[in-house]
Amino acid sequence: MSVKRQRATGRTAGGRTAGVRAAGTRAAGALAAAVCAAALLPGTAWAAGEGGGYAFEEGAQRVKGAVSNLDAEQLEPGRTYRDTIKKDGKLYYRVDLDTKQNAYVSVVAVPKAGGKAAYGDGIKVSMQDGSSAECGSQDANFGSAEFPRPITAYADRTIDPDSTTCRQAGAYYVLVERESGQESDPADWELEIRFRTEPGLKKAGPTALPSNWPSGTPAPPAGGPQRRDGGAGFGDATSLKQGEWRTDIRPGQTLVYRVPVDWSQQLFVTAELGSSPVSDEYISGALALSLENQVLGHVSRDTMTYDGDPATMALDPERPVAYENRFAGDDSTSAMRFAGWYYVSATLNPAVAKEYGDKPLPLTLRVNVTGQPTSPPAYDGPAGSFGVTDDDRDAAASGHSGPQAARSGNLKVVGVAGIGAGSVLLLGLGAWWLLARRSAAGAGPTPG
Structure with missing residues (x-):
């Protein structure tokens, strides 16, 4: 040259x-x-989520919620969106549905870090048809752990063979409402919105739940602790299989993991905070642990207190994954309605820093997946993500994260x-x- x-x-x-x-x-x-x-x-982008920042799904499209349902922007199935909501705000979005598919719109609400939250602060997500009949809704709030952190809720249109409500094709409207106390932080909340569809069945299956199911907690997983750090958002959640997983968590930080759970299997999750020599101060709601299903519908949550000694808590046992769970009146049972990735998130209360310093505390998650997988329901079309594949099991074994970034298991x-x-x-x-x-x-x- x-x-x-x-x-x-x-x-x-x-x-x-x-x-x-x-x-x-x-x-x-x-x-x-x-x-x-x-x-x-x-x-490298995931590093911005360390220290408590939430990592939004890469490629999420900006959308602007409307104050009237007739002005609502249309969401496309399979897409992820971002928006913001003001204190006590209400936002509408539109989805177009056919007569066969079940539909889910989930919302992750991400408050500003360092703000103030009250007991009832949270969001409600609901779906309505053109006649304003409510198809499905869910509330999520901070509960007794009154500190800002990502929380999720979803609205659904479920095809119920015993009901004529919400069965028509056409426009449906999703309403997201933010509920805030008078003393709560007035700053806007970021929203991460997902629209997913599930194929219907070739023919109607059972809708009644079995009267008996195994609810006893299994023995701790064998093999000893292994290091696996969590993701900073649901889009880059770190994959886990059954086992004992060790990480560190800072005050105010949220760590997200995902576990593949197949049809007829049960998921059990226990969290343990390690001891600290710094203080013996009692902190209520020191760690919040939450479980969401694969379309980010909320399943259950719990909190633990901490006084510097080792502290343990376990999420309540849920029924084995089954199609008929969706017809249950209980929200947590209804959310265990399909196989796929289930998400576990842990957030350490920012108040821990005042008594124990800003250094991370040791955290262990113990994950049990019990039961033999069974055949999926007779979907009228490809099941898509509503199942567990060999690739999913490989990702769980190696620790690969979601589509956004690679973490500890994908060095x-x-x-x-x-x-x-x-x-x-x-x-x-x-x-x-x-x-x-x-x-x-x-x-x-x-x-x-």
Whole structure:
């Protein structure tokens, strides 16, 4: 490759000074561009979620909720969206449904970190047909652990063979309502919205729940603790299989995991906070543990107190995953309605920092998945994500995260991303060096 060299003539000292300034500006721009490019590389974006920040799903589309249902923007199935909601706000969105598929619209509400929350603060998500009949709704709030953290709720249109409500094709409206106490933080909440559809059945199946089901807690999983750090959002939740999983969690931080649970299987989750020598102060609601199904419908939650000694809590046992669970009147049973990824999130109360410092506390999650998988229901079409595949089991075994980023169990991908980030930074520094040398050389030769 030939390099074309140029010689500048007739340049003054002032011109050289101006050239140095211009080159410095161009170099700074090149370096800034390199840093920005490195920050956007896959596998590095998740770092922004550390320390308590929520990592929104990559590629989520901005949408603007309407104050009237007739002005609502349409959501597309399989897509994820983002919006914001004001204190005591109400927002409408539209979904178009046929007469066969079940539909789910879930909302993750993400309050601003460091704000104040009251007992009843939360969201309600509901779905209505064109006649304003409510098809399905769910509430989620902070409960007794009164500190801001991501919370989820969903609305559904379930085809019930024993009902004629919400069976027509056409426009349906999703209403998201934020409920806030008078003393609560008035700042806007971010919303992460998902619209998913589930195929109907070829023919109607059973709707009655078995009277007996195994509710006893199984023995702790064998094999000893293994290190696996959580994701910063549902889009990059770290995969787990049955086992004992060790991580660290900072005050105010939320860690998200996902576990594949097949048809007829049960999920049991226990959390333990390790001891701390720093203090023995009693903190109520020190850790909040929550379980969501694969479309982010809320299943259950619990909180634990902490006084510096080891503390343990377990989520309530739920029924085995079954299609007929959806017809139960109990919300937690109804949410165990299909196979797929189930999400476990843990948040450490920011108040822990006041007594125990801002350093992370040791956290262990013990996960049991019991029961033999059975055949899926006779869906009238591809089941899609409503099941567990061999790839899902492989991801759970290796610790691969969701589609957004790679974490502890996918070190190869993280390493490649790190190499890519370093390469971009080196290119930026190289550009800076060339521009600076050219400016210093004045009329001298310019390196190609």
